[in-house]
Amino acid sequence: MSSTSSCLVTKLSHYVSLSEADCVRLATLEKAERTFDAGHEVYQGGDENKDLYVVKHGWAFSYTDLPDGRRQIVKIHHPGDIIGFPDVALKHATTTLRTVEDVCLCPFPKSSLDEILRESPKLSALLLSIALRDQVVLIDVLRAMGRMSAQERVSYMLLDLISRLRITNPGITDTIRLPMTQSQIADYLGLTNVYISKTFIRMEEDGYIHRDQNRLQILREDAMIELTDFHDRYADMDTSWFPQD
Amino acid sequence: MSSTSSCLVTKLSHYVSLSEADCVRLATLEKAERTFDAGHEVYQGGDENKDLYVVKHGWAFSYTDLPDGRRQIVKIHHPGDIIGFPDVALKHATTTLRTVEDVCLCPFPKSSLDEILRESPKLSALLLSIALRDQVVLIDVLRAMGRMSAQERVSYMLLDLISRLRITNPGITDTIRLPMTQSQIADYLGLTNVYISKTFIRMEEDGYIHRDQNRLQILREDAMIELTDFHDRYADMDTSWFPQD
DNA sequence: ACCATGCTTTCAACTGGATTGAATTCCGCC
DNA sequence: GGCGGAATTCAATCCAGTTGAAAGCATGGT
Numbered sequence: 113m114s115s116t117s118s119c120l121v122t123k124l125s126h127y128v129s130l131s132e133a134d135c136v137r138l139a140t141l142e143k144a145e146r147t148f149d150a151g152h153e154v155y156q157g158g159d160e161n162k163d164l165y166v167v168k169h170g171w172a173f174s175y176t177d178l179p180d181g182r183r184q185i186v187k188i189h190h191p192g193d194i195i196g197f198p199d200v201a202l203k204h205a206t207t208t209l210r211t212v213e214d215v216c217l218c219p220f221p222k223s224s225l226d227e228i229l230r231e232s233p234k235l236s237a238l239l240l241s242i243a244l245r246d247q248v249v250l251i252d253v254l255r256a257m258g259r260m261s262a263q264e265r266v267s268y269m270l271l272d273l274i275s276r277l278r279i280t281n282p283g284i285t286d287t288i289r290l291p292m293t294q295s296q297i298a299d300y301l302g303l304t305n306v307y308i309s310k311t312f313i314r315m316e317e318d319g320y321i322h323r324d325q326n327r328l329q330i331l332r333e334d335a336m337i338e339l340t341d342f343h344d345r346y347a348d349m350d351t352s353w354f355p356q357d
Numbered sequence: 358m359s360s361t362s363s364c365l366v367t368k369l370s371h372y373v374s375l376s377e378a379d380c381v382r383l384a385t386l387e388k389a390e391r392t393f394d395a396g397h398e399v400y401q402g403g404d405e406n407k408d409l410y411v412v413k414h415g416w417a418f419s420y421t422d423l424p425d426g427r428r429q430i431v432k433i434h435h436p437g438d439i440i441g442f443p444d445v446a447l448k449h450a451t452t453t454l455r456t457v458e459d460v461c462l463c464p465f466p467k468s469s470l471d472e473i474l475r476e477s478p479k480l481s482a483l484l485l486s487i488a489l490r491d492q493v494v495l496i497d498v499l500r501a502m503g504r505m506s507a508q509e510r511v512s513y514m515l516l517d518l519i520s521r522l523r524i525t526n527p528g529i530t531d532t533i534r535l536p537m538t539q540s541q542i543a544d545y546l547g548l549t550n551v552y553i554s555k556t557f558i559r560m561e562e563d564g565y566i567h568r569d570q571n572r573l574q575i576l577r578e579d580a581m582i583e584l585t586d587f588h589d590r591y592a593d594m595d596t597s598w599f600p601q602d
Numbered sequence: 603a604c605c606a607t608g609c610t611t612t613c614a615a616c617t618g619g620a621t622t623g624a625a626t627t628c629c630g631c632c
Numbered sequence: 633g634g635c636g637g638a639a640t641t642c643a644a645t646c647c648a649g650t651t652g653a654a655a656g657c658a659t660g661g662t
Contacts, residue, residue, distance in 0.1 A: 176496070179586050183504070184499060186499055197489060206590075229485075233475070239485070240485050243485060245443075245446040245447065248443045251421070251443065254429065254431055254499055257499060259427040259429045293608085304649070306652095309611055345447065355475070551641085551642090552618090554642095
């Protein structure tokens with residue numbers, strides 16, 4: 113019961129069945145809670161990175177700036193995500209973490225990770241797999257940024273978002289809440305807010321999407337999948353080689 | 358002696374001191390050898406991925422295509438690199454591997470990785486760290502692709518290349534061999550071959566670089582570091598938390 | 603009800619980099 | 633030494649996306 117209320121357990125159980133002991137281990141990470149207002153910067157690039165965070169609810173994102181202010185959002189975080197994982201390898205945080213809306217985060221020290229690595233081979237394999245899978249996802253984003261038009265990039269982003277949201281909430285059909293501003297979407301896709309606006313309008317006219325407030329309905333998912341040659345990396349994971357406990 | 362002749366051992370020893378047993382374990386991965394001509398495709402995206410490869414000598418790269426032929430090179434591989442690591446998480450290869458020049462690769466099965474994970478905590482931590490560090494590097498590339506001009510992207514690429522080559526060969530000062538064609542560089546940076554040519558010429562005129570055959574000399578490394586806000590992720594790794602054996 | 607604030611949309615001028623095709627240089631090879 | 637194919641360079645043109653500013657629209661606070 114206590115374990116099923118954990119976003120992290122819900123998300124990771126999607127990939128592999130976890131022992132009761134492992135569920136408890138994970139749920140422990142979400143013991144501490146901190147809430148943050150919308151638009152708050154939780155930590156900055158360059159800070160010493162001691163903690164990781166599990167997202168309990170709300171959206172956040174990680175970004176880097178160039179010295180002249182150009183901004184690149186590199187990852188959008190949803191409930192159940194582990195924030196700051198890549199930075200474990202380095203001495204300092206490489207990105208800044210900012211909340212999109214009111215958010216609840218569960219901080220836990222890097223050392224907890226250490227403990228998992230020593231005590232649960234299955235969770236270790238899962239963590240390594242997630243790190244590697246996230247590389248594949250970053251490569252997909254790279255492909256979008258390097259070679260896709262604005263409309264293709266927006267389509268790719270929406271498909272990726274809905275795939276990720278479906279992991280924890282299989283009930284989602286074709287409509288998602290999109291709390292990010294168009295400027296933030298632009299900073300994620302390497303475009304400008306103006307052109308995001310134009311692209312959304314065009315996509316709505318062409319019947320790909322429908323917008324209502326901050327809810328977005330994907331009307332022609334198949335067409336968008338073909339347009340972007342989209343692959344759902346979250347559904348294609350290979351857990352067959354994992355050690356059993 | 359047998360261990361020091363391994364590219365992989367040389368590369369990984371740069372990050373952490375390895376026990377004799379671990380050196381042997383790694384050197385074993387390079388037992389089998391296969392050579393490939395320049396421009397050869399070793400495996401294709403979509404193939405079942407059974408093997409990983411260690412690069413013994415020569416350059417290669419991994420790329421993905423869009424259905425209409427647009428191409429994105431996602432990673433350039435040098436001696437000592439492990440090829441195909443991200444795909445371990447998935448059932449199928451996500452990229453195609455192509456050689457730049459005559460290359461010698463050492464294939465080894467995914468299962469060898471499994472063995473390392475079970476038997477050497479220190480190597481496991483190192484592999485996880487490298488996976489996470491590679492995420493950070495991909496994020497740096499993403500930032501370049503999303504927000505940098507052509508000249509900044511070329512500068513970033515050159516700085517990244519020379520940093521990586523210095524890991525295994527600290528003797529490198531400011532000159533590198535660059536066996537890739539300008540079309541390949543363009544496919545890596547999300548530009549066109551024509552514009553790469555123009556950018557190189559401009560950078561040479563401005564005194565940033567000097568070219569001679571396929572050798573490239575970086576004349577104003579400091580200026581390029583400032584231009585791109587470059588961080589050497591290969592030098593900044595945090596191995597302090599690794600388990601001892 | 604009103605203003606302040608921040609987001610989206612619109613407009614018009616502009617430009618970095620793309621495209622195309624042809625010319626040139628380079629280089630391995632017979 | 634000269635042939636053939638690839639890589640690079642050059643020049644002209646074009647366009648997707650930028651820039652900056654202004655106008656419309658929500659939302660929430662007092």
